[in-house]
Amino acid sequence: MEKEKLSILNDEFDLGLAILIIRKNLISILFSISIGFCVAFFINRYTTPQYSASSIVKISEKNDVNQMMNFENIYETNLVAELSRLKSKKMLSEALNTLNIDVNYYTKGKFLNTENYHSNPFSISYQLKKREAVKSPIMVNFSNGSAIISKVDVDSGTVLIPVNKWVSIDGLELKINISNRKLNELNNSGKKFLVKIVDKNQLISKYSKGLQVNIENTRANTIKISYTGNHPKKCADIVNSLSSLFLISNISKKKESANQMIKFTNDQILKINQKLEYYQKLLQPYKEIQENNSEYGTDYGKLALDLAAKDQIEKTKTESTLNDFRNFYSAISNKINHEELYSILLLNSKNQYISTTSSRLRNLLSEKRSLSFRITEESYQVKEIDFQINLEIQDLLEVTKNIILDLQENLQLIDERLQSYRLAKKSQELNFDHNTDYLHLQRMYDINSEYYSRLLTKKAEYEMVKAGFVSDNEIIEPAKANISPISPQKKSNYLIFLGIGLTIGLLIIVIKYLLHNTVSSTSDVAKHTNNIPVLGMIPSYKDVIPVSQLIVDKNPKSLMSEAFRSIRSNMQFISQSEGSKILTVTSTISGEGKTFVAINLGGIIAFSEKKVIILDLDMRKPKTHIGFNVQNTIGMSTLLIGKSSLEECIQKSHLENLHFITAGPIPPNPAELIISNKMTDVINELKKLYDVIVIDTPPVGIVTDAFPIISKVDYPVYIVRAHFSKKVFLKNIQMLRDKKKIKNLSVILNGAGGDKKYGGYKKYGYGYGYGYGYGYGYGGSHGYYEEKPQKEKKVLRKIFSKK
Incomplete structure (x- = not known):
């Protein structure tokens, strides 16, 4: 059969897997959405609002006196020429001069400064002697009937000056004009004001950035004048001033001609x-x-x-x-x-x-x-x-x-x-x-x-x-102060950044789905091993187990114990011959639960009045002695080299029918020891003493020590750990069956209780591949309980739970 090549990416859609990944990453999605919400909030909260005002001017070429006298129009207008005139710096300069906005006032805030256009409690008159004197804004507050001023961004200290009097400070003659009533209100109030004096040479450059003049309708000869700035009233005043000045200049130009x-x-x-x-x-x-x-x-x-x-x-x-x-x-x-x-x-x-x-x-x-x-x-x-x-x-x-x-x-x-x-x-x-x-x-x-x-x-x-000359032009729509800012658009920002957050969260889900290459369920095992039988599934244990140990004896009615009983029952369908049976437990790599399954499977078989012995042949990385909490001074390594006798190496567990032999000291040549004649003699001797021999072999994905043993046993069992073992590991199982000709090879899915709706007990029975319908449910109605009563989880914990 042609070998199927497994892709690094998960290129097939599995709804159950997708739901499982979404449930496991709900926190990531909600976190990314929260980050998007926070970003939108900070942008909306701490971005200076921008306002816009616009006016529409109609350019007319009609002259009533010319028509009445049948006189040639000597004042012909051109839409593009008028547009250029409106955009000119000269026109803008004249419009700004009528508004007197070279001095800007702001109320100092923690994060944003609020412009006080035509609403500032005081005003400043100034005469500029040095242009450098107005490069930095001036901070102003009032105390004891006087003004305290300092320059922002310049370490020049504070200066106490009288109000309503001319004073000279660093090349700037200024006078703070304020009424007595306002002065009493601001005295020792703690309010701070920023004053920005704009040099007249820079005034046009500053305000020309926000000005837009465009042709609104060519056929109707209309021009739209708009301005964007930080204050709605100022924007409207600038546009209306420019529009009015345009009409006046139009009349003046015609009269001059x-x-x-x-x-x-x-x-x-x-x-x-x-x-x-x-x-x-x-x-x-x-x-x-x-x-x-x-x-x-x-x-x-x-x-x-x-x-x-x-x-x-x-x-x-x-x-x-x-x-x-x-x-x-x-x-x-x-x-x-x-x-x-x-x-x-x-x-x-x-x-x-x-x-x-x-x-x-x-x-x-x-x-x-x-x-x-x-x-x-x-x-x-x-x-x-x-x-x-x-x-x-x-x-x-x-x-x-x-x-x-x-x-x-x-x-x-x-x-x-x-x-x-x-x-x-x-x-x-x-x-x-x-x-x-x-x-x-x-x-x-x-x-x-x-x-x-x-x-x-x-x-x-x-x-x-x-x-008879009034004006060829007309303001058909004057500018109005629009209190609704054009930016930031709060609703749009929330929608955009919430959408970005959701998109990032979903992108994480998609990436995790595409990169998900671990075994999730028995369906993955069946799909990628060409239907090698699944002997059973072992659920995840609720408590933390520091080392592989015997736990089926702690609560015989627990879900874990029932899982091993189901595997024990399913083993009867693999081999029905009489006599002692040999069972090997292997895996691809370390950490898939091979030793844990060997110890507990031996324990559950021992419960059935059969004598069981567990052999630890994983001599490179032995763990059985840790599970039984014994010393590893003698064991299989000393037994196979003849240093220890069989009777010295066999140790008893607290279960009556369960014995074990540890791996012993790590030898330099474990592979040679496993394939030696001495190993065959030991197996034959143990068959006379025990009903079931459970052998914990080395991982076959790392070393080949276990191949000779696996090929000769009655129950070769391959351990795959859900959400840990890579799908590519399943090819090792198929290789053992097809190339190594391992008979009766079966798979146990360890840690398979992560999601009952996907790859759990509600979807797959323990008798997968044998027709053994395990009919016992897990819950109070069927008499099976967990070893420890679990506290009721909160709704959010249930949603965010990964298991």
Whole structure:
């Protein structure tokens, strides 16, 4: 038969095993769930709450005045551009300046600090001298009418300062403003406050982190402004301030654009108006001639000579006046003393253009002259008068300069008229319809006049647009203070971490299930040994047994004793021949209960009036002498080497029919002793004396000493310990039967009372493989009891019990 390969992982689903592992690890599941609950609790309790507020602004491109006038929209808006403007640091800075949140106040707590936005019992005014002075928060508390302040994270000690007065501390001028009522409440109250002063340069950086500006709906042209922070009212105020400022800035931007256009139009109107005046003056002689044609007829020459004579006289007067002002300007612009200045002003005192300014300056010079007799030149009064004199000189120079420019412009106009008169004189008969100079001047005047009218119309349109401009945008949903934090989400955190805890607990169950490779029940034995008979199952003993010892005699009606009786009964179905029987007890490794089963199985057989002897052939690690509490000075090792006789080695137990031979001193060659002829002689001799010979052999998974003995006995018994023996050990049993040709090989499942619903007595009978239906139940109704009455367990202990 092909050898089945056992996987390291438990790759087959067994509902009973799964239930058993879950029951055994309920504490692990509940512990992991508790850890998840505790983590969620601490996160919810000691995480600073975060709040969010949002506002929706609608961006509109509609302008009622433009539509009414059928006027092109010169203030076209762009959604992306408005979005960028809202995100700009300049806009945020202006919004924060309106809120005055550069000083933040907190109530000091054990674990969390609570922000007192617009609710702090005091306020702080400050002037920053050193930027480093506000790097650390300030701790403030009140005692005996004064404030005690200290810097957090800086070992600078505490400072006692008066309230409502300016004080200087480490490059910071500050004043704590507090009312008397609030001061009395906080005096010696033990309350501590944290004050964080944020440098204006860092203010934008701090608050820009929580700001989000996104397009809410492209088709509706809406933008959503949201802010996340530690205080709900502050979040709402920041968003509303930014939204309102956006509307105001939108109006200002539009009006600024309109003002620029109106200013440009006004500048053009002024320039065109100057041109019109220029051409009007050039056309004036022609108009005068036309007006006088009806009175003087066609005598244009005489009229031109008369007009030219008048303009020549005016030109002479203007040139004389211009020369006087030039001389005056040249005189006072030079650095002359005040006496010479006073003389020049006195000579020009009758000049009507500068009489007012000249009079003030003369008065100042006279006042200085009178002071100079009483006080020195370095006195404050003299310096004050000198300053005023210099200002008046500058004003006089500016006035004189403007007068000179006006006179020069008048001379230019007179020259232009005289030129026209000369033309009129040369053409005695002036024909206005064919005179090119006149036609050119008249055409330029008409063009500029039409342009002037159009500019006036445009200016009126821009003014109407500006007057009707309210705002293209609208706040359709202002921000409100939301008292429900967005984080931590308490319910979600509990669900998440409880789920994580449950998942970890279940993952532990799954891992333990996959890694569960020990024998759990007789079904595992049958499955992996190709139905090798199970002689019986031995339940776990309730008390701790320090060493393998005889216990079936302590309470013959106990569950343990009944288990061994069942095995004794089942042995009758293996061999029915007459005569002495040999029974070997072996296992794969040490610790599976081999010696315990050998001692107690021998004891239970002895109860049936049969003489039984137990031989300890596990000479490498002997235990039988410990179970019977005797010395191990002589035994099988000394017997097989001929050092001791059989009679010397046989020892009696407290049971009448139960004898035993210990292993004796550990020999160097136990395997050779077991296969020796002397061993055969000893067995034959013991058959004459005893009905049953029980041999405790070495574990076959470690050494091969037991193979020769096992192959020759009547009852070869293999011990498998539930929840201890690996499933791979079962292959040794199959190997003994199939390869070593061990006949009548059977299995005893030790420690099988761990779970009655899985692999226990309710599922498998002791006569597994032989059809022996063990019909006795264990409980009060059938007359079988435990050796010690057990105290009633609490419900939780029953749930968490591993057995």
